[in-house]
Amino acid sequence: MIIGVVGLGLIGGSFCRAVKAKTRHQCLGLDQDFNVLEEALKIGAIDGILEVQELQNCDLVIVCLHPKQTISFLTEHAGDFKKGGIVIDTCGIKTAVVEAVEDPLRQNGVTFIGAHPMAGREFSGFFYSLPDLYEGASFIMTPSPDVDSEKLEVVRNLAKALGFSRIVLTDCQTHDETIAFTSQIAHVISNAYVKSPTLQNQSGFSAGSYQDLSRVAKLNEDMWTDLFLMNQQPLLFELNTVIEHLQEYRNALERQDAEGLRGLLRDGRILKENA
Amino acid sequence: MIIGVVGLGLIGGSFCRAVKAKTRHQCLGLDQDFNVLEEALKIGAIDGILEVQELQNCDLVIVCLHPKQTISFLTEHAGDFKKGGIVIDTCGIKTAVVEAVEDPLRQNGVTFIGAHPMAGREFSGFFYSLPDLYEGASFIMTPSPDVDSEKLEVVRNLAKALGFSRIVLTDCQTHDETIAFTSQIAHVISNAYVKSPTLQNQSGFSAGSYQDLSRVAKLNEDMWTDLFLMNQQPLLFELNTVIEHLQEYRNALERQDAEGLRGLLRDGRILKENA
Incomplete structure (x- = not known):
């Protein structure tokens, strides 16, 4: 599938590197820093640069921005994603994010699944990202009860392929x-x-x-x-x-x-x- | 020289193993648990068992007991050490130990130097001791001003030989x-x-x-x-x-x-x- 990653910092950069190192999916990157995108292209962490108007081509979009940016990006672009596609976030808190973005995306025919990869480093930025950052880590998901089980399976399988050793399903609270x-x-x-x-x-x-x-x-x-x-x-x-x-x-x-x-x-x- | 180690737990056991692995000194062990002494002998962590009446044969005694035990052992046996010999402890606090044991030992012609090896594990006992526990660690000493510099040098050189990468001299407070x-x-x-x-x-x-x-x-x-x-x-x-x-x-x-x-x-x- 075509995976879009929004925000190529430590978390997003590591998703890109892991997708390219461990799967055959296509990976496109969106970032406001062109130098980061160039570097990601150069080292093969992404197959191409993702423009906002191309979000509709992605089967799955992984938003790797800080919480407030995640909410503003997803509410602003709620209508720009692929109908029937999946969007996940990676924020460290879930209730505030899910409450803000789930409805707007649902109204646009997009399935949102709150997610939290339990990994990090005491450094930030693409430069420190690693293809193995998620190896052995937990991948937490807080899907709403109405989320289609096949969509959930897509995300779960991707997480396993990227090295997560444990998939945890829970509620936001x-x-x-x-x-x-x-x-x-x-x-x-x-x-x-x-x-x-x-x-x-x-x-x-x-x-x-x-x-x-x-x-x-x-x-x-x-x-x-x-x-x-x-x-x-x-x-x-x-x-x-x-x-x-x-x-x-x-x-x-x-x-x-x-x-x-x-x-x-x-x-x-x-x-x-x-x- | 002949080194006596009193108390073959994690810290004392690691001193024994390090002495035998990294120096040519003779190492004798004193412990109340005979099984530990047998095991230490078997794996070559000590050259022999040390009895209290043989403390006087040791050039250097390293006391690796808990603080209260350290104080009671050293005050009870203050007269049993070699005249002109050196005794060090390994307790995590120094003022209370040094104040209690320095004078009795000094009166018996023994040089006491407070010491604290900055290493440990979240396990205790001889079974978990390691020859490399002190590799790269700090070795802190709190010598009184009247301690002979040659005696200090003996302890410093041993600490370096055992793998400590940094020797810190400070006062007890x-x-x-x-x-x-x-x-x-x-x-x-x-x-x-x-x-x-x-x-x-x-x-x-x-x-x-x-x-x-x-x-x-x-x-x-x-x-x-x-x-x-x-x-x-x-x-x-x-x-x-x-x-x-x-x-x-x-x-x-x-x-x-x-x-x-x-x-x-x-x-x-x-x-x-x-x-």
């Missing part, structure tokens, strides 16, 4: 609540952690735990601000939860309550062991 | 404050993070950030309770610091303050980029 925990709060914590004044002494004192905890502090603040605000309630819940738990350790430590502290640490260890 | 940040608070945060009820949904939604943040939640609560209580003030400072910062993100999110949130995230990104 469960996705957003879970992602607030597995991804969003992890980024907030990492970003908050490095604000200790002790950071300046860390060189030479850093074993794995500092490296792990600080890794995702280096984030794109524009994209994550949007993601956080579009998932306000679930993220607020996680923030309140972790702050309350941290206060328990702090209070036990302040009281020099060895048994209390040991119990708190034991509870966490057991939860992790069973996770 | 700086060590403890820094380690509260790079290691201790990271373990508390990880242990607190997994207590969210959302943990039960994480399967299939976990990219790198969840894995990184939850890794050290699986900790030995007995050892870490001791470490935390023996480093109360620096760890309380880090706990209060990170809680205050997390509250800033929470408040910005609650107010839907995009500019405030973006600014908080940007500050963290820049700190990490420059760390």
Whole structure:
């Protein structure tokens, strides 16, 4: 089939490279940066450049833009896609995106399936994209109940072909609540952690735990601000939860309550062991 | 020289294996678990079993016990070491250990040097020890000003021979404050993070950030309770610091303050980029 990829950053670029490396589908790329398109053509990551007026030729379009851009692109171009075609997004939050774009696309005879490839790097841009970025990762889909099962199968088969090892079907709310925990709060914590004044002494004192905890502090603040605000309630819940738990350790430590502290640490260890 | 290793867990076992794999020193092991000693002998990790009354034959003794055990072992056996010999510990906190054991050993003609190998695994015990555990790691020493420079050189050269890539000399207070940040608070945060009820949904939604943040939640609560209580003030400072910062993100999110949130995230990104 003809696959169009909109936005050739880390995620979109990796989709292009994976499609060309692992399937026989045709892959066209749309990006506002002509240098990126030229580079993608040069290294064979795309078969050709995709213009907006050619979206109607694509059987499947993968939109790899930030959440707000995804919503504006899909609502502006809702009438430009192939009737009977499929559009998926790749945003880290689903309720806000799906609610905004599903109806306009449906009214134009296009099937929209919310998707979230669970992969990334602490770098962004086409330059860092990889044909194997999705190898072994989860591919989450939040299809509405009325989505045709054959269309779902098309996307599922493509995801498997690109290297995803696990396809997860869920609803938007469960996705957003879970992602607030597995991804969003992890980024907030990492970003908050490095604000200790002790950071300046860390060189030479850093074993794995500092490296792990600080890794995702280096984030794109524009994209994550949007993601956080579009998932306000679930993220607020996680923030309140972790702050309350941290206060328990702090209070036990302040009281020099060895048994209390040991119990708190034991509870966490057991939860992790069973996770 | 003859090196004695007291406590053949992950850290001590790895010292034994590294000494035998990378140097020509003789290595003797002391442990309360005879099965561990037999296994260490069998695989050539030690040249022989070390009895307490033979401590006086060792030029260098590396004590690889938990902090409280380290203190009790060294104060009980302060008179059993070789006069003119060297004893080092491997505890994750230094002030409490050095203050307790340095004087008794000094009075017995033994040089004590506080040490902290910055390496570990999320598993414990001799079974998980590795000859290459220290490859590329930092070796921190907190020698008192009166420590003979030749003795310091003996330990430094051994550390380099065992694979440590960086030798850091500092004082106990700086060590403890820094380690509260790079290691201790990271373990508390990880242990607190997994207590969210959302943990039960994480399967299939976990990219790198969840894995990184939850890794050290699986900790030995007995050892870490001791470490935390023996480093109360620096760890309380880090706990209060990170809680205050997390509250800033929470408040910005609650107010839907995009500019405030973006600014908080940007500050963290820049700190990490420059760390």
